[in-house]
Amino acid sequence: DARVTQTPRHKVTEMGQEVTMRCQPILGHNTVFWYRQTMMQGLELLAYFRNRAPLDDSGMPKDRFSAEMPDATLATLKIQPSEPRDSAVYFCASGQGGLGGELFFGEGSRLTVL
Amino acid sequence: AQSVAQPEDQVNVAEGNPLTVKCTYSVSGNPYLFWYVQYPNRGLQFLLKYITGDNLVKGSYGFEAEFNKSQTSFHLKKPSALVSDSALYFCAVRDFSNDMRFGAGTRLTVKP
Numbered sequence: 001d002a003r004v005t006q007t008p009r010h011k012v013t014e015m016g017q018e019v020t021m022r023c024q025p026i027l028g029h030n031t032v033f034w035y036r037q038t039m040m041q042g043l044e045l046l047a048y049f050r051n052r053a054p055l056d057d058s059g060m061p062k063d064r065f066s067a068e069m070p071d072a073t074l075a076t077l078k079i080q081p082s083e084p085r086d087s088a089v090y091f092c093a094s095g096q097g098g099l100g101g102e103l104f105f106g107e108g109s110r111l112t113v114l
Numbered sequence: 115a116q117s118v119a120q121p122e123d124q125v126n127v128a129e130g131n132p133l134t135v136k137c138t139y140s141v142s143g144n145p146y147l148f149w150y151v152q153y154p155n156r157g158l159q160f161l162l163k164y165i166t167g168d169n170l171v172k173g174s175y176g177f178e179a180e181f182n183k184s185q186t187s188f189h190l191k192k193p194s195a196l197v198s199d200s201a202l203y204f205c206a207v208r209d210f211s212n213d214m215r216f217g218a219g220t221r222l223t224v225k226p
Contacts, residue, residue, distance in 0.1 A: 004157075033214065043204065043216040056213055091157055099146045099208050100165040105157035 002026045006092050006106035014114050018080040021109045023092030024073055032075045033093045033103060034060075034067055043091075049075065082113045116141040116209040118188075120217035127195045128225055135190040135220045137205030146208040147188040149179055151201050152219075158204060164188060175199070195224045 005024040013019055025032050033048040047057035047067040057067055064086075066078045079086055089110050093103040118139045127133045139145055146165055150158040162173025169181045179190045190203060205217040 031212070035216075042218045045213055045215060048213055050212065056211075093158075099210070099212060100163065102148055102160040102163055103158075103214060104160070105150075107155075107157045 002104075004092055004094050004104050004106035006090075006109050008109055009107065010110045010112075012112045012114065013082055015083055016081040017113075018078065019082045019086075019111060019113075020079075021077045021090050021092075021111070023075040023077075023094075023106060025075060025092070025094030026096075026104055027073070029094035029096045029104070031095045031101075031103075032069060033095075034075070034077050035091045035093065037089045037091060037108070038087075046077070046090075079111075082111075084113045087111055087113050116145070116207045116211070116215055118147075118205045118207045118215060118217040120203075120205055120220045122220050123218070124221050124223070126223045126225065129197050130194050133192050133195040133199070133222065133224070135203050135205075135222060137188045137190065137217060139186050139188060139205075139207045141207055141209045143210055145188075147179075147181065148206040148208070148214070149173065149177070149188075149190050150204045150206060150216075152204065153201050161190070161203075195222075197224050197226055200224045 007022050031050050034046040036044045046060045052069040069075045089108045091108045093105045095101045095103045148163045149161040152158045164181045172178045202219045204219050208214045
């Protein structure tokens with residue numbers, strides 16, 4: 001079955017360190033979304049891409065977060081420097097087609113910043 | 115910007131009884147509405163969607179949802195709940211801006 005692959009599944013790091021999360025979208029999908037899930041805030045949209053171009057990253061703290069799609073098979077979310085409040089589960093999702101297309105989610109990357 | 119509201123944090127039902135998980139939406143233009151389910155330590159899984167056409171849409175695992183334009187609602191339903199339906203359910207909306215926004219989620223617990 002085609003699926004969205006995220007790495008790492010778990011990451012524990014210390015405050016101030018750089019964290020990079022990677023996502024391989026489903027082949028042929030032209031949109032990629034990054035979400036963050038916490039108990040307090042629920043699912044927050046951080047950024048999304050269409051045909052590798054960033055469409056909206058207004059949900060992302062710009063001073064420390066960055067999202068890129070170096071090619072169609074890889075999306076990255078980077079945090080530098082990381083802070084304890086960044087501890088969350090980060091999900092990548094991909095989809096195809098227009099507004100009616102559903103998203104397919106990866107299993108998430110659980111980040112703990114000490 | 116579009117948004118959805120899930121007014122119930124928690125829904126408890128007995129196995130075999132019907133279940134409803136509520137969702138209301140706010141959007142400019144035509145809404146594209148979705149339901150997802152999340153099991154512990156897993157990603158979200160798509161259940162069903164409303165794009166256009168019949169107001170009652172059917173999805174995976176026996177779930178269905180009713181679109182009501184006048185009440186701006188898109189409630190998730192199942193005629194007979196199973197213990198295995200216990201999970202976190204999310205309603206989502208998409209509009210012309212293309213991004214997908216999720217509700218806060220509703221935890222469904224089905225008791226034997």
